[in-house]
Amino acid sequence: MSTVFRSNAASLKTQTTLVIVAAALILSAAMGVRQTFGLFIGPFSFDRGVPVTLIAFAIALHNLVWGVAQPFAGAAADRYGCTRVVAFGAVAFAAGLALAALTTSPALLVVGMGVLVGIGISCTSFGVVLTAVGRSATAESRSVAMGIASAGGSLGQVLMVPLAQSVRQSSGIATSLLVLAFVLLVAAPLGFLLDRRNAGAVPLSGAATTSLRTVVKEACRHRGYRLLTIGFFTCGFQLAFIATHLPGYLFLCHMPVGAGATALALIGLFNMVGSWACGWLGGRFRQQYVLGWLYLIRGVAIAVFFLLPKTTASVAVFAAVMGLTWLGTVPLTSGLVAKVFGTRHLGTLFGICFLSHQLGSFLGAWLGGFVFDMTGSYSLIWGATAIAGLFAALLHFPIDDTVVDRSAGLPGAARA
Template identity: 35%
Template sequence: MFFFKSSPYYVVFGGAVTVFITLGLNHSNGLFLLPITTELNSGRELFSLAGALGILFSGVGAPFFGGLSDKYGAGRTIFILGMLQILSWIWVGNINSEFDLFGSRILMGIGSSGMLGIALSITGKSINSENKSIFLGIIMASGSFGQFIMVPIINYFINNVGWVYSTFIASLLVTPLILMSFIISRNSKNFNIEENNQTIYQSLHEAISNRSYKLLTTGFFVCGFHVTFVSTHLPAFLSDNNLNENLAGFALALIGLFNIIGTLSFGYLGSKLSKKNLLSTLYSLRSLLFISFIIAPKNEFTVLVFSAVLGILWLSTVPLTNGIITDIFGHKYSSMLFGLTLMSHHLGSFLGSWLGGRMFDIYGSYNSVWWLCVILGFGSALVHFPIKSQPRIIRLKESGQLT
């Protein structure tokens, strides 16, 4: 049998496929904004708020499911989350009311909560090498590749068979997660975890008392705001500017394609250079890009250039952020600790999704939110500068708690 002999690289494979499916489908949600709001005869704020609540529940669930993964195993946790994702997409296809819209999006958020953190954590635990940052970059690149593949597929089906059938196709695309849960469970028996006698509660207390961890978590809020505002509202923004209806799906796919380059590149750079300085650079470049896009004419060329450059900066923050957490606290409870940081990311996502729709319904334009993206990006760049990635064992020695 192909998976008879246990190998850590099967864990990486399982984690990569998990992120490929979860992030790929999550980034297709914005394609459903116009058809669902038309079906329900509602404003964009309603869809945005439902999506934002789903993201919020995903953020709240991330440290919880991360803790379950650390304690009971990643395979079991991914199995549960995968089943919830399948049910959520089936529910989306049966939306008849506002209750269905909110309920399905909340269930979808819970189903995706912690998936990224779990995949990154099991990769970090299974790979014992100096190139760990590169493997984390591969995991994130798989999510970007998922966006590149999944978004055009869903966009094609929405335009050709309708949005309802497209949700059932999405539910079928989630089913490989069940197989991945068994592959990960079978091949994750002998993780290389450093000696750490902390309980999960002691680890949590240490993290929330650490200034660098709090700064990192604050900065990650901005990443969530940027990514979710763009992925949720870019399709409608392009439609408002009378651009081709297929351009939105292609633009989101292009972001995913170029983020493969970005995550692999910054994953490699993270093994060579200061991760916190790379993060400051990333957030600054995002703000400069947003300024350029705001003042540029809106046509197919500028949209494609914007999408390609944003793709390089898109989720390249994730392997660097996760890498700083494991540098500081080690791997034992890394799923939970990254999940807690991811909760901040999802709080930003909540605001990016909801505020985009709210501002549009009030002013008939997204301009104020684009400028807010600029301000937040520069702010996050400043927040990362004071971070210190001092490993836990060194901190204990310096404080006299370890000799």
């Protein structure tokens, strides 16, 4: 009996490890490629004469499309598995980059960088791949497993930003975007590993007989879920603004040309540590408290960076702090949703929550360009980004993480 138990436990551990590795590599490709977009704003503007506002709008639009598509991508992964969803997303993502690389039409640039990329990334990022990790891992190790997958996914940011910068400088915008499209196609087959199942697999938590509509209604009535969703808006706003406009802002501050790419790469490097650390902390402390402190630290870091003189050292320190708090919100947020509502419909519920994140991303990317075009400065948007961190922290500390007991009604429904 003990031998069989140990064999099943070892098999389950191996399966979970494979899922984590596959998820990390897919995230590396998708998020790493996406993180390069800020490097193309200046070249598109100078080389092709595309207004900064339009480029920022295209990048902002992909965030919005990503958010709108995420609940559907999550629901498809919940129902049909991740393999087909990841494959479809990788092809759509690559097609969007290829269209942006080869077209001279501003409208087609928006379709490629905005619509197709948004659809593609919704199928190849957190709402799909971390859901697979959450289902594969045990409840006790889920937060850490998601943190490890997110941390591994940061490797793409470390590698893709320098790659895109190097290829763009040597061969131009089109070649750089086509190389990134190829990377996504190579990562597509990894989706097969996300759907690995065996007899020892962790069963889906949450009542299997509860319909999706019922679970969504429960979530919408749950005060904690609403606070979590609203707070996630801030994360998207902050990250999209910084990822999109930090290279241009540093150029305006008379920093070296490569400072923006270096800062984004440093953010990715430190995000590897930060995502793992946030997953580890989420397994030992209440996840909403860790989220509250994370948002508070991020807001303070943004304010201090904006107020201090810009030097190589200050940029490096800012990038390091931002990296430590960058995507640690994702395993904590998805883990909190899984804890309260179970994993049966995790892809859908996290997708709905993530829509709020992407609405914030749309505004962060677009408003950065709009405010700059209107005022010639990023000052107003830097201030708003810092204040948003305090707002998000205040929302997360009071979240109730009591597990939903469907046999006795929704906890907290009367307080919602």
